[in-house]
Amino acid sequence: MLVPGVTLIVSDALLSDAVWALHRVTAALGADSLAGSFSRYSVLMRHLDTLPPGPDRTHMLIVSITWTAVLFVGAIVPMERRTVLHRCSLTFQVVPVLSSCAKAKSRSPINRAGALRELDRRCRAFERQVLKAHRRVGGISRRSPRQKPALRHAHLVAGALRAQLARLDMTPDAGIEQLALMVVEISERHATGRVSQLLPQEVLNGVVPVSRSSTAIRESVHVAAVIAAALAAVITVNALVPDSAVSSDLRPWLLAGAAAVTAILIGGWQRVVRLLEALPVK
Numbered sequence: 474m475l476v477p478g479v480t481l482i483v484s485d486a487l488l489s490d491a492v493w494a495l496h497r498v499t500a501a502l503g504a505d506s507l508a509g510s511f512s513r514y515s516v517l518m519r520h521l522d523t524l525p526p527g528p529d530r531t532h533m534l535i536v537s538i539t540w541t542a543v544l545f546v547g548a549i550v551p552m553e554r555r556t557v558l559h560r561c562s563l564t565f566q567v568v569p570v571l572s573s574c575a576k577a578k579s580r581s582p583i584n585r586a587g588a589l590r591e592l593d594r595r596c597r598a599f600e601r602q603v604l605k606a607h608r609r610v611g612g613i614s615r616r617s618p619r620q621k622p623a624l625r626h627a628h629l630v631a632g633a634l635r636a637q638l639a640r641l642d643m644t645p646d647a648g649i650e651q652l653a654l655m656v657v658e659i660s661e662r663h664a665t666g667r668v669s670q671l672l673p674q675e676v677l678n679g680v681v682p683v684s685r686s687s688t689a690i691r692e693s694v695h696v697a698a699v700i701a702a703a704l705a706a707v708i709t710v711n712a713l714v715p716d717s718a719v720s721s722d723l724r725p726w727l728l729a730g731a732a733a734v735t736a737i738l739i740g741g742w743q744r745v746v747r748l749l750e751a752l753p754v755k
Contacts, residue, residue, distance in 0.1 A: 563602035567660040574653040607668045628682035699740035706735035
């Protein structure tokens with residue numbers, strides 16, 4: 474049978490060691506701001522040792538675990554965004570598209586339906602990467618004046634991809650070859666950082682760009698899902714954790730931590746940050 478006081482002390486030590494380990498990892502990877510956050514948080518964690526076993530120590534441990542989870546998720550996502558796999562995801566995405574093109578081309582027209590459905594799915598994934606290319610490899614922030622022309626070009630390129638896909642139902646064999654050449658050219662230009670010139674202008678003449686309103690609606694649905702999930706987490710935690718278990722001073726921090734962890738897990742760190750930036754701050 475475990476002794477509660479001993480269990481709590483062990484939990485404190487493990488949590489403090491985990492926070493310090495995250496500080497060392499983020500510092501080694503060059504994420505200085507996150508490393509500083511973990512360092513300051515580990516200092517706060519040491520104050521748990523000064524509290525005697527009891528309700529206050531338990532409440533502080535619950536809040537500490539919650540915010541450690543928030544910091545951990547917030548550390549992993551920015552570190553993943555620093556990797557080549559993230560920045561060049563569009564270039565890597567060309568491989569499954571070309572594989573689907575080869576599979577469709579190798580089959581007779583009567584046996585090509587399944588391969589064409591697969592090609593549609595791969596091209597949709599490739600299109601999503603095209604619309605994100607300016608932020609990933611180009612390093613263009615939302616407030617940069619470079620964003621508008623890059624985003625306009627991305628929507629034109631996505632429109633050109635859809636137009637090329639439509640040609641598969643007119644001239645299937647030639648259409649597949651032209652689609653493969655188009656995605657290869659896009660990926661090559663993307664790899665060299667030409668995010669506002671993924672396709673030559675002559676190819677884009679007369680192309681109908683992908684509707685920005687549909688993209689905005691899809692993003693709005695994602696944001697609504699994040700908000701709904703965060704509210705559901707707050708309601709659930711508030712209902713499951715009785716008032717006697719957490720003091721009134723720590724309860725808002727517990728609910729805020731639950732909402733933050735849920736929002737990040739559902740919508741991703743980047744979408745949550747954009748949502749916070751959009752909030753009016755006085």
